[in-house]
Amino acid sequence: MLITVPRLIESLRDEVERDLASRGESAKFQKNFRDAEGEHFLKRWWRFRKIRRRFGWKFWAMISGGAALPAAAEEFWTGLGYAVIQGYGLTETTSLVSVNHPFKLSHGSIGKSLPGLEVKLSDEGEILVRGENVASGYWRDSRAASVLDADGWFHTGDLGELGPDGALYFKGRRKNVIVTPEGLNVYPEDLEAELRKEAAVRDCVVVGLQQDGNAVPCAVLLLRGQHDQGSADAASVVQRANERLAPFQQMRHWYAWPDADFPRTPTQKPVLKPIAEKVEGKLGAKSTAGASAQERGTAATGETPVQQVLQRIARANGEQAQKLGKLQLSSIERVELLGALEDRYQVDLSETDFAKAETLPDLEKLVERPPERARRYHYPRWAQTWPVQWIRTAVFYLLQRPAMMILGWPKVMGRENLRGAKGPLLVISNHIGYTDPAFILAGLPARLRHRLAVAMDGELLETMRTPPEGTRVVERLFLQAQYFLVVSLFNVFPLPQQAGFRKSFAFAGDLVDRGWSVLVFPEGARTQNGLMNPFRAGIGLLATRLGVPVVPMRLDGLFERKLQRKHWAPPGWVRVTINAPMQVDERVKPEEITRELERRVRDLGKIGQ
Secondary structure, eight states, X not given: OEEEOHHHHHHHHHHHHHHHHHTTOHHHHHHHHHHTTTOOHHHHHHHTHHHHHHHOTTXXXXXXXXXXXXXXXXXXXXXXXXXXXXXXXXXXXXXXXXXXXXXXXXXXXXXXEOTTEEEEEOTTOEEEEEEXXXXXXXXXXXXXXXXXXXXXXXXXXXXXXXXTTSOEEEEEEOSSOEEOTTSOEEOHHHHXXXXXXXXXXXXXXXXXXXXXXXXXXXXXXXXXXXXXXXXXXXXXXXXHHHXXXXXXXXXXXXXXXXXXXXXXXXXXXXXXXXXXXXXXXXXXXXXXTTSOHHHHHOOOTTOOHHHHHHHHHHHHHOHHHHHTSSOOOOHHHHHHHHHHXXXXXXXXXXXXXXXXXXXXXXXXXXXXXXXXXXXXXXXXXXXXXXXXXXXXXXXXXXXXXXXXXXXXXXXXXXXXXGTTOOSOOEEEEOOOSTTXXXXXXXXXXXXXXXXXXXXXXXXXXXXXXXXXTTOOHHHHHHHHHHHHHHHHHHOEXXXXXXXXXXXXXXXXXXXXXXXXXXXXXXXXXXXXXXXXXXXXXHHHHHHHXXXXXXXXXXXXXXXXXXXTTXXXXXXXXXXXXXXXXXXXXXXXXXXXXXXXXXXXXXXXXXXXX
């Protein structure tokens, strides 16, 4: 089952619909979907078996939380035979209050309260919770301040409705916080503080514009110097404020207040309710969640190919967001768009370049320049099976180890730092030549040496496996033999240098889950002058995501023999230095982790000089 936020559930639906549209099967699917209404879920499983095969036959349920799930998304997946389960809870309730039973679903509801909990509605419709799972208080000023009222009820700040069967239905939020479809909390005060930094703003409030049970932030502005406040000025104010905000805080809607002032309380605070009602009436945020598949998938005439892919996201963000000139994408939308573009044009886009794209022309340049056709990288799980592993171990002791004793037995320093380290580990090292993995293996203890997978230049590895068209038969066979030997004897997997490394990171995670350590050369290329190249930023992200200790290692002496064109070295000439395992703090930015790992490997060069 998949436990996630509504925005990702919608993204998966859109991916299925895009795939159907690309194969010209949308009309057939819509007819099937209508015919399946009311069918037993087993019949729907069979009817939509092609879609189910893509997700895997074991996958049967989606659990949605963090925000309200749009009805259209729930109907889509339920129609395919999946169980779509909504739940409700807060941090203060640790954490669930209610959840749907997977086999007794109340569509549109957030389920029934869990045993041992009391749930009721106040006279205003606010959801109140009482039970042992409710926090005793907030820690403020060195003491605990109670979160409960005199009768022991916790006021959630959310509005609800109870159905005749006791199921709870979410009806919106009472407290002053905006929860986006991604399940993230946006506090209006933070956005208002950035808006007030603009000289043109006399006053402002940020309200939640309703969107499928959730909300998106909308800036309501009182601008200085004119009573008739133009949208162009408002757009520039919002754009500058957005540049100082995080991606999930972006304001894609705004409204220039037409009156001389906001309605205010006797203490001169803006009255939010009438302001929000007026903005809702004027803008009326239209969501695509309730739109039909045909409406979501049909591109407007005259749009460029990139604009066609952006159409659904643009509709969700509103027409005003397009006037800002920048994409204004959340992190989930950015991932979704990258996948859609790669699928649509069958190209590999550089994740680094894509992250820098801020406008529609930036995206058009990425897609319209003649990129390399999308490569399919192969991740050899067979190299970790027991017969190959045994053969690899035998070859190491019978051939590789004796050869190294003749060609240049390394001096290993710091192996004591690995006492007690059982793996899995992320091993990193500087990169000098093709023989680097052999020297790293020689430096590691046996318990780690025989459970190590090596990341290799993905483009080179794929060229060996599938030589380009026009390669002569003898050369093709030679390359393919090289591929088989390097994969089987060194347990390598591809790590692309340009694009497509997300799947490689996922495979590295799969290796770690199966108890294998991973060796990566973070420079991404062999040194050309004997000095270390800067580490690529991805190593910090990989170290964070794998969540295992990182072992910095360093090779010295090889480059000097390379310059002398020598194929052997005296014993001890080549040095392998091992640092103590480093536990990565997930709260530290990946860029900082990368710099720290680079420093540690660089400093190892001072040992033994």
